[in-house]
Amino acid sequence: MSLPGLILRYAGFAVIAVLVNLAVQRGVLGLGLGFVLALLAGTAAGLVVKYVLDKRWIFDDRSRGAGAHGKKFSLYTLMGVATTAIFWGAETGAWLIWGTETAREVGAVIGLSIGYVVKYRLDRRFVFDRGVAA
Numbered sequence: 339m340s341l342p343g344l345i346l347r348y349a350g351f352a353v354i355a356v357l358v359n360l361a362v363q364r365g366v367l368g369l370g371l372g373f374v375l376a377l378l379a380g381t382a383a384g385l386v387v388k389y390v391l392d393k394r395w396i397f398d399d400r401s402r403g404a405g406a407h408g409k410k411f412s413l414y415t416l417m418g419v420a421t422t423a424i425f426w427g428a429e430t431g432a433w434l435i436w437g438t439e440t441a442r443e444v445g446a447v448i449g450l451s452i453g454y455v456v457k458y459r460l461d462r463r464f465v466f467d468r469g470v471a472a
Contacts, residue, residue, distance in 0.1 A: 351391040352454045359384030397466035417460040421453035
């Protein structure tokens, strides 16, 4: 796959994961369950969606079985810890500064965008050892 194709696909998957994340957050907030639970639930949902898409369509990883998935998903999640801090910091900062849902979501999109660039580089180096992104 060409570099522009890879970038477009990765960005598209990031957008899908962001939309899933924000939709879950809105749902949790709509139930009145609080901001922290919304952050956690949205992050978890976006993580699973992004892993499934990246594994197959970005890194062309066709490994199968619970052991392979468990190891890779664990590493994938670990690589996301620092990038999640970027995302949460931007989202929370925007929410605390401006106090509106729109600001919170703009902060989330900015934080997730920066985080995904960093995460791609970490995943390519430490999680997936072959495929189009290697």
